[in-house]
Amino acid sequence: MRATVLYAAGDVRIEEVPDPVLHEPTDAIVRVVRSCICGSDLWPYRHMKPDPHGRRMGHEFIGVVTETGADVGRPAVGDVVVAPFMYCDNTCEFCREGLHTSCRRGGGWGIGGVDGGQGEAVRAPLAEGTLVTLPVGADDPLIPSLLTLSDVFCTGHHAAVCARVRAGSAVAVVGDGAVGLCGVLAARRLGAEQIVLLGHHKERTDLGREFGATDVVTERGGEAVARVRELTGGDGVHSVLECVGLVDAFETSLAITRPGGAVARVGVPQYEQVPLGRAVFMANITVSGGVAPARAYIEELLPDVLEGRLEPGRVFDRTVDLDGVPGGYAAMNERRALKVMIVP
Amino acid sequence: MRATVLYAAGDVRIEEVPDPVLHEPTDAIVRVVRSCICGSDLWPYRHMKPDPHGRRMGHEFIGVVTETGADVGRPAVGDVVVAPFMYCDNTCEFCREGLHTSCRRGGGWGIGGVDGGQGEAVRAPLAEGTLVTLPVGADDPLIPSLLTLSDVFCTGHHAAVCARVRAGSAVAVVGDGAVGLCGVLAARRLGAEQIVLLGHHKERTDLGREFGATDVVTERGGEAVARVRELTGGDGVHSVLECVGLVDAFETSLAITRPGGAVARVGVPQYEQVPLGRAVFMANITVSGGVAPARAYIEELLPDVLEGRLEPGRVFDRTVDLDGVPGGYAAMNERRALKVMIVP
Structure with a gap:
């Protein structure tokens, strides 16, 4: 064969x-x-x-x-x-x-x-x-x-489950690849009220909107963080679905998480170390997820x-x-x- | 005054x-x-x-x-x-x-x-x-x-809650300080079946046993990891209460966590970066906790x-x-x- x-x-x-x-x-x-x-x-x-x-x-x-x-x-x-x-x-x-x-x-x-x-x-x-x-x-x-x-859909769903998405949640999805878009779909399915999709490719984020994203953030780095905070009354989101696997995406994910919230990573990590110091500790942010x-x-x-x-x-x-x-x-x-x- | x-x-x-x-x-x-x-x-x-x-x-x-x-x-x-x-x-x-x-x-x-x-x-x-x-x-x-x-007791309890201790859990408590000992007490209170206390000070681990520790591991580093695995049929524990705050304790905590398990840290982190790469991702280990x-x-x-x-x-x-x-x-x-x- x-x-x-x-x-x-x-x-x-x-x-x-x-x-x-x-x-x-x-x-x-x-x-x-x-x-x-x-x-x-x-x-x-x-x-x-x-x-x-x-x-x-x-x-x-x-x-x-x-x-x-x-x-x-x-x-x-x-x-x-x-x-x-x-x-x-x-x-x-x-x-x-x-x-x-x-x-x-x-x-x-x-x-x-x-x-x-x-x-x-x-x-x-x-x-x-x-x-x-x-x-x-x-x-x-x-x-x-x-x-x-x-x-890919099960992986997006795993991210949503591990990030504790539930009815009424404010959610961010970092990454507009196929997993990220499926994460949007999964978050909507679980009842998320606000779904902010972070991505740079218009045809993808357009599909993301059709899948249920309520907001799209095309900025990068610190500007993306500021924009998500602006969209969430300053506090960030309850749940972040990190669907990239790069340390920058992970850092952005932490920075847009509300105190007490969770980041679930499902992008295969292309890094070994992550910053998980005092700011994350003081905010009681949970890091979850993994291979789905x-x-x-x-x-x-x-x-x-x-x-x-x-x-x-x-x-x-x-x-x-x-x-x-x-x-x-x-x-x-x-x-x-x-x-x-x-x-x- | x-x-x-x-x-x-x-x-x-x-x-x-x-x-x-x-x-x-x-x-x-x-x-x-x-x-x-x-x-x-x-x-x-x-x-x-x-x-x-x-x-x-x-x-x-x-x-x-x-x-x-x-x-x-x-x-x-x-x-x-x-x-x-x-x-x-x-x-x-x-x-x-x-x-x-x-x-x-x-x-x-x-x-x-x-x-x-x-x-x-x-x-x-x-x-x-x-x-x-x-x-x-x-x-x-x-x-x-x-x-x-x-x-200190609420902090130990927070660690146990964030590490998802429940009836029948296998738990490890890293650190035999007052928070760690209170973590033992909190884990027992939540119904843990096995509580492995990692510590080096006999008078403290003795109190830990009275508080409910079923096993004490006095080894350090890789030997401690091997000993906890031996005590848990090779798989590690469902829940780790990281009550130290040093990166070595955090790494030990990850290494003794069963796939699908959780590490909750309540020791104020004296580090910025932690190793959270592919092994942790493949095992779907959750890192939780924070200031109680x-x-x-x-x-x-x-x-x-x-x-x-x-x-x-x-x-x-x-x-x-x-x-x-x-x-x-x-x-x-x-x-x-x-x-x-x-x-x-």
Whole structure:
């Protein structure tokens, strides 16, 4: 089969790789019908040191089950399934606590002999725990929105949950990438009254407004902080969804948080140290979030997508086939595309 | 009257200062019957640059109201009251949210013309919001434990609340100072099943065991981390109460937190930057806490103290009069005393 392999920064290739076969009785084989490129894929795309073995890419996909191991009770062959961006058994104590990203037996797609999602097919470990069957056909118009349940919508939702967004909250979303926009959608879904989106790209912040942002702040740094304070009566917001992963965004997030409020970070940190000194301490600001346990949220978010109340799939603004994947990476990296969908 | 004034690191003096008088109709004058020295007083005691004006010290006291402003409905003259370590109106929106330390009109004792608690009397601003009347006499044997509601017991409780301690939790308390020991007591009160106390001073950790610690870890750094993991089946604890304020303690706290768990810091940070990179992100660890809104907790904690179920006053292991205050600072600084009570 063909799949996406990254060999070094900027060097992404579509290559012939072995067809997946069942290794464990808990595996399933899934033919990928839709995948996509993640903002987090851009970090290795920008910075990866050359690796002659390459790295299989992709961790978001919807597919059709073509084969199941002996221990897989469900999903069944023929089911259309969505995969969260890490696989998991859905039974260990971390999974039972809703922290599937810390599953005792789980792991990441494309790592340790597991296929990536940006290819024609995938061996899905722990298929019964990992894969969620969707009550739609593989060519349903809802597929793009359902695909966001793999990662980006669940990640935005995780940020909103960890930042304690509730009915009436004043919320800021830092970052107008696909996760940030899904964060806006998630905050609105949880009843936020004010949603301030911080971003610089008009077509993105316009979509953010359609998703529920009540205000857009295009300033940067100290000016952005001043503007958010102005919009919130001087105090800042209860909840900040930090959807970037850079230390500047983190600092801005802290500076616009109301005393007693929370910053939830879901952008993969591109830093080690953060300023968390006396000012943050005196304001009792909580820092929360982390890698999103998408599997924990899929069933909860599914009805709003299936019934068309929310359309997170609008973050996809470009569709490519496998041959178009390298161009898709380049387009996202150069911000010519917000999020690229792949039809293998 | 006589009061405690700090002029520079190590230079603490008992001096004649003006008797307090009512400035505002919301003030009360309180004759101090019991005060104490806080671990946080030791930071300026160790590091304050010389200041010819000096700094009035003390933010924990119980006293008797001797005079009230025209707008003070309660407490009444003659009431025995406990003061939280910051004054507040108890009516603004931050106070209503339980974040009295961010009160719009509040502030700190000893700052901006307000008396400190380590003296014979105090002008208490916003007396009606700040002071809590106690149903005991000024010489009641419960006074030491009631005095801890000013700060140290409420601070330990704040750490436990912010670290999300609940029935069945595995908890670690980093630091065997008075706040740490009160954190043990607060964690037990909230139903923690396992309470691991990290500390190096046997007489303190012995009291910690009496307060409810199930395990004591005397190792430091990486060895302490390994020991806590060993005590918790390899995973670490759900909740860490960081009661020190040094970056090493913060790093240890992160390293012993279970994925999905929380570190609450209540030791005043003596650092600006902390390591909060990818490992913490992947484990979804929350960092919470801050300066404790003691006023929010006094009524809640009061019954357990009044009815003798909890004895946080056992943290006091030395009592001095005003002349003994400089010696009390030295004793705490040299760890010859855990916490010093003052009878002015």
